[in-house]
Amino acid sequence: MLDLFTHALRLHADPSRVVVRPFHIAWAGPRMGPSRTERLVREVLAMSPGQARTQLEVVLKDFEARHWQTRRVFMTRYDEIEQQLGLDGSKIGDEKRQLIGAYFCHEYSYAAAALMNPSVVPHHDQSGMPPGAQRIVMSMRAVGEGHISSVAFREGIITDDNELTLAPEPPFATAADAVGGDDELPVGPVTVYRHRDSTLSGTVIFPVTDQQSKGLEDLRLVEFTHDDGVKEWIGTYTAYNGSAIQSELMRTKDFRAFDLVPMTGSASRNKGMALFPRKVGGKYMMIGRQDGENVFIISSDTLENWDEGDLLLRPHYPWELVQMGNCGPPIETDEGWILLTHGVGAMRKYSIGAALLDLDDPTKVIGRTKEPILAAADQDREGYVPNVVYTCGATRIGDRLFIPYGIADSSIGFAFVEIRKLLDLM
Known part of the structure; x- marks a missing residue:
């Protein structure tokens, strides 16, 4: 297994974190x-x-x-x-x-049951950062009353010596919410707004549409660069209504207004989609899991519509034989796209591995790790769902990857890995 640096910090569920939100x-x-x-x-x-x-x-x-x-x-x-x-x-x-x-308000404990499955992107404000340091935004899946999932955020700073400092959570959290009527549940695209006086670390995005009514699950954030150079932060997530799932997009340019947009097409009926950070060959690209077992790659002319793709990776090694999936958006390097993957092995033990895709044609797999780079260790095995490590997205910081990851569907840990050492394994 790859030698990586695991930070001592852990984030846990906290029933004392409550928010006042609209009671529709x-x-x-x-x-x-x-x-x-x-x-x-x-x-x-x-x-x-x-x-x-x-x-x-x-x-x-x-x-x-x-x-x-x-x-x-x-x-x-x-x-x-x-x-x-x-x-x-x-x-x-x-x-x-x-x-x-x-x-027409109520109090809600948004992270009483679990805090898990994070993703991370560069912060939209990098002013004042010393050389080698980067400000980050991390999304987290927070699970509260009724086992309903919402999206919480934390801001932080990472230095060039693997030091991670998270901005303090404000004593009071606030709910982002849509503006509109109370007499019917919204459907289709909707925009939610962060409270004008709230920090991002104190903001929670709750389900607001009928399709999302039982949860917003596993947001995979990416800093996306459009053809004209404009940057936008886009996340793919699973909307769940208690019986059906639907993949949707969260889009923001300032982390104050968030567009929640249902995707269309046959691929959008599955969970676990992850967007490339830019177009490749004039096409939008997505990693998906259409059959619940293998990893697929999909292309599209639009961000909203995604149909069937091509098989990219299938389970091969013992630690991933049950099923595979992505662990967030691909990360660009000079050598190719690093795609973090998760595999499920015997006793439903989850592990994280990686594959390397061709930079110009990411349907070509250059290499993949034969062994996991991160697996459930003794101190990480216990929780709501034991023996699970899982991330919804890492980010590149200089010559390292910073990987926040969920532990046993209960808490969040953090790891750093040198890109060169990771590539050598593939």
Whole structure:
């Protein structure tokens, strides 16, 4: 197995990390007569000023110290309800408006069950970085109530001597959310917005459409460079509604507005798609797993539509005989594209390996590792799903790869590997 440097830092699930997010009460069932939103607002408006004040004081006593700018969050949520129902806010006092907002919010522990399957990209702001250091953005799959997955972020800095420092999590997290009505679940493309006063490390993206209702799973981020040189951060993820999966894109240029866009085509009905960081031969390229067993490569004229591709890698070595898949977007080097892969062997033990693809024609495999570069060690075997190591994307920092990886579907660890040593294995 490759000699790599494993950082001592570990990130774990934390039930104390809670966020106030919109409570779309009308999504819970079919509409019969006046909407539940209208009925609830009518009930609050019918309260006397004293009753409304008392109820708001109870809410603030329970929650104001647990969340950031709670009153402003309630007022922002009220503004959305006002716009939806056409209310005249000038005739409604501040206390009733805050109370209405509170009824349409709820507290959610977004990482109570697990924190896992990270991906990492260069940060969009590299100002002030010393030579050899790089600022990064890491996405994580956070699993909370109802085993629903959302996307959380951490920012950090990596130095040239393998030192990793993550920016502190703010004491209060905030939810990115779509702007729109409450009486029906959105479908199709949607844009969610980071709160204007929130850091990226304190932002969580939750499911907002019907297809995503049970989770946003395994975001694979990549810094994508378009033909005109413009950079965009694009992630592929699995949207799950409890019975069906659909691959979708997350697109952002500033990590403040995030477009969540369903993909079309036969390949998009599978999970685990990973986008190349630029076009190759005039085509968008994607790594996929169409049959749940082998690794495929797919090309397309658009970012949104992906049909069947060509077989690229099939299980060959003992540690990957059950199935294979990618571990994030390919990474460009002078020697070719480094593709991290995962393999499943006996006793459903997961390991991470790598393959090298031709730079101009990535359908050609130049080499692959005969042994894993990372596998579940003794201290990494226990958790929600034992014997699993898994990453959704590494990044190149100078002559090294930085690999954040999920451990037993429960926590996150970090490793560094020298690219030259990795290439020598292939």
